[in-house]
Amino acid sequence: MNKIIMSIKILPVIILLLIGNCYAQENLNKQVKVIKPYKPSISDAFKINYLPKIVDTVVVLPKFDYSIINAKQIPTNFEVKPIKSAKMVGEPLTKLYHSQIKLGYGSYLTPLVELDFNTLRSKKYSIGANIKHFSSNGKIKMADDRKVYAGFSENSLSVFGRKLFDEKIVTGNIKYDNQNNYYYGYNVSKVNLLDTIVPEKKDDIEKQKFNTLSINTKLKTNYTDSLNLNYDIAIDYSYIEDINKISGNNFAISCNADYFFEKEFVGFESELSYYKTDGTIDAVNYSILKFNPWIGAFSKKWQIVGGVNTYFEQDEAIYHLYPKVSLHYNIIEYFLIPYIEFTGYFENNSYKNIAFENPYINPIINVKPTNFKKIINGGLKGNFSSKIAFNFNAGFSEIDNMYFYVNDTTNYLENKFTVVYDDVTLLKLLGEISVKNSEKLNFLIKANYYKYTMNNELRPWHKPQYNITVSAQYFLRNKIIVSGDVFAISSQYVKLFDNNKNENKLEGILDMNLGIEYKYTKVLSAFIQLNNIGATKYYKWNNYPLHRFNLMFGFVYSL
Numbered sequence: 001m002n003k004i005i006m007s008i009k010i011l012p013v014i015i016l017l018l019i020g021n022c023y024a025q026e027n028l029n030k031q032v033k034v035i036k037p038y039k040p041s042i043s044d045a046f047k048i049n050y051l052p053k054i055v056d057t058v059v060v061l062p063k064f065d066y067s068i069i070n071a072k073q074i075p076t077n078f079e080v081k082p083i084k085s086a087k088m089v090g091e092p093l094t095k096l097y098h099s100q101i102k103l104g105y106g107s108y109l110t111p112l113v114e115l116d117f118n119t120l121r122s123k124k125y126s127i128g129a130n131i132k133h134f135s136s137n138g139k140i141k142m143a144d145d146r147k148v149y150a151g152f153s154e155n156s157l158s159v160f161g162r163k164l165f166d167e168k169i170v171t172g173n174i175k176y177d178n179q180n181n182y183y184y185g186y187n188v189s190k191v192n193l194l195d196t197i198v199p200e201k202k203d204d205i206e207k208q209k210f211n212t213l214s215i216n217t218k219l220k221t222n223y224t225d226s227l228n229l230n231y232d233i234a235i236d237y238s239y240i241e242d243i244n245k246i247s248g249n250n251f252a253i254s255c256n257a258d259y260f261f262e263k264e265f266v267g268f269e270s271e272l273s274y275y276k277t278d279g280t281i282d283a284v285n286y287s288i289l290k291f292n293p294w295i296g297a298f299s300k301k302w303q304i305v306g307g308v309n310t311y312f313e314q315d316e317a318i319y320h321l322y323p324k325v326s327l328h329y330n331i332i333e334y335f336l337i338p339y340i341e342f343t344g345y346f347e348n349n350s351y352k353n354i355a356f357e358n359p360y361i362n363p364i365i366n367v368k369p370t371n372f373k374k375i376i377n378g379g380l381k382g383n384f385s386s387k388i389a390f391n392f393n394a395g396f397s398e399i400d401n402m403y404f405y406v407n408d409t410t411n412y413l414e415n416k417f418t419v420v421y422d423d424v425t426l427l428k429l430l431g432e433i434s435v436k437n438s439e440k441l442n443f444l445i446k447a448n449y450y451k452y453t454m455n456n457e458l459r460p461w462h463k464p465q466y467n468i469t470v471s472a473q474y475f476l477r478n479k480i481i482v483s484g485d486v487f488a489i490s491s492q493y494v495k496l497f498d499n500n501k502n503e504n505k506l507e508g509i510l511d512m513n514l515g516i517e518y519k520y521t522k523v524l525s526a527f528i529q530l531n532n533i534g535a536t537k538y539y540k541w542n543n544y545p546l547h548r549f550n551l552m553f554g555f556v557y558s559l
Contacts, residue, residue, distance in 0.1 A: 346369060
């Protein structure tokens with residue numbers, strides 16, 4: 001109320017002021033002073049931020065009314081058919097054949113006959129047999145241009161079998177071998193100097209014959225879980241007799257076992273071997289007991305094994321002890337694996353092993369066991385890709401009583417061999433690359449380098465400094481198989497028992513071979529094999545040159 005009264009009192013005053021102001025404008029001075037140029041401007045415009053809205057107060061609700069006239073059900077006659085359950089279909093099994101025959105014939109009057117017999121596919125057992133004959137009746141031109149008979153023959157018969165149980169496998173094998181070789185070599189310079197008669201015909205050349213019988217059987221478990229002990233027990237027996245009734249008997253029984261825990265595993269290797277040789281200068285009759293326990297641990301990245309190798313040599317009553325340590329580390333899974341190993345072992349050199357390594361050995365010689373005191377090697381292995389695998393290795397060994405073949409000078413032709421011994425250190429480098437580009441092409445290259453440091457002997461006789469092997473195989477439309485090999489072996493030195501000369505050098509070897517097989521049908525194929533394509537003249541053993549270029553052709557038929 002007070003505010004209203006106050007407003008009424010002030011109102012006349014305001015009216016008088018306005019009237020006075022109007023009169024005052026009539027006396028206004030018309031002069032205008034411009035201080036700066038006039039700049040017109042437009043005020044900012046503001047958009048109206050609301051949309052028009054129509055408000056309809058009339059609401060219409062539609063009403064639908066429908067009915068079915070002459071309603072009639074139409075039959076569908078639909079019958080549900082059950083769907084068969086899906087089945088895993090494996091790849092079709094290749095057809096097996098009971099037998100196979102391989103016949104061939106080559107230069108230097110070289111026949112080949114090989115028969116194979118076996119049972120068909122079975123989950124319970126398999127039995128088979130193999131019969132083979134391979135021989136040569138040709139002559140070889142010696143360094144003095146004489147052509148001498150250099151034939152040989154190899155005959156073998158083997159029967160093998162395998163029986164499968166739930167988690168066990170029993171295998172057995174019986175094999176008979178017959179090998180015939182001729183001492184066709186001779187010291188060319190010596191016989192020409194002494195004007196010695198050299199036997200050249202087959203009936204005049206001394207012959208060596210080896211008859212060998214081997215029997216072995218094994219029981220092996222194959223448990224896949226870690227709750228069971230895996231083991232294998234084997235019995236081996238071999239007998240060899242030569243043309244002079246010099247014989248060797250070898251018997252061995254071995255037992256190996258291993259057991260896996262969650263991240264650890266333990267095991268051992270054991271063997272009792274018996275050796276007996278009759279007819280040599282020194283009769284051999286002794287045993288060797290081996291027992292090698294070990295323990296290991298592993299993870300996804302690494303695996304380590306540690307243990308000892310122990311050997312007791314009954315003949316000399318000597319106990320040999322060696323370490324056994326290995327470490328593998330998986331830097332990149334299956335692609336880069338460095339490893340290192342430290343071990344050693346004791347090796348017996350039986351008459352059978354020596355005769356098969358060098359058939360021209362003087363049979364009255366017994367070769368002493370070899371003591372590999374220390375072996376250290378390490379390297380890298382893995383895969384460059386899914387198609388290329390590799391292994392690079394460097395090793396160092398200390399070896400006692402290593403044997404080297406030298407010519408036996410007690411024979412005037414010097415066509416037999418004896419051995420000399422030395423304690424050596426050996427540096428070995430290995431490189432290996434395998435390529436499997438596809439199912440059609442396989443390729444392998446392998447190279448070894450050896451450096452011997454001798455203690456007494458001047459050279460490592462009959463030992464190469466390096467050897468290289470290159471092999472390839474190509475399948476052309478599943479009809480033609482082409483395989484090739486190239487062997488390169490460095491020069492070797494042989495020991496001479498001459499007052500004027502202590503050694504001789506055997507030139508290196510470059511040997512190229514090519515094989516072609518054409519599969520006419522699934523059961524019939526033909527082959528041709530070309531050996532030493534470059535016709536290189538070389539020696540594997542001193543005074544024994546090998547054949548130059550030779551070929552063999554034949555066919556294979558399955559029944």
